[in-house]
Amino acid sequence: MGFKAPEFISADAVIKDADKGKGDDGLGEHELGTISKVMNGLVDIIKAVDQAHREPPTDYHGKKRADSIRSYxxxxxxxxxxxxxxxxxxxxxxxEAGVDMPTHKTLRKYMRDQSKLNRGL
Structure with missing residues (x-):
């Protein structure tokens, strides 16, 4: 009679546990959520910049906000x-646009350094 390893320590179970919570590309749920937040935030920023350029504000605060958005x-x-x-x-x-974005550190993690890209590094 032989020894049979419990299911939770078998190779198949370990691989299943490692893949649990990962998308098709191997990213975890938390990481996919962060990427989604960045992407949705960027789309909302584009909309706010477009609005700041096309729609004239009707009050002082709206004008100040639109000017800040255009400036950034x-x-x-x-x-x-x-x-x-x-x-x-x-x-x-x-x-300024009222968009929820991740922290500086998170953006740095997911975005390439623009200065390095411009220098060809």
Whole structure:
């Protein structure tokens, strides 16, 4: 008579547990949620920038908000200095637009460094 390992320590069970909560591409549920939050936030930011350019605000606060949104969007295209922090600018733009975005650290994790991309690194 031989020894049979319990199901919870068999190779198949370990692989199933490792894959539990992962999507088709191997990302965990939490990570997929974070990526979804970033993507949805970016779409909402694009909408807010479009609205700030196309729809004239009717009051002082709306004008100030639209001016801030346009200013932050402009800085993303035309950084004011060489070591410009794109992540903080994006978070500030999101806050002004009323969009919920992840933290600076999270954006840095999921976005490539734009300065390195522009230098070809």
């Amino acid at each position: 969007a402009y800085m993303l295209t035309n950084p004011p200095r060489k070591n410009f922090d794109i992540y903080n600018a994006l978070i500030s733009l999101a806050e």
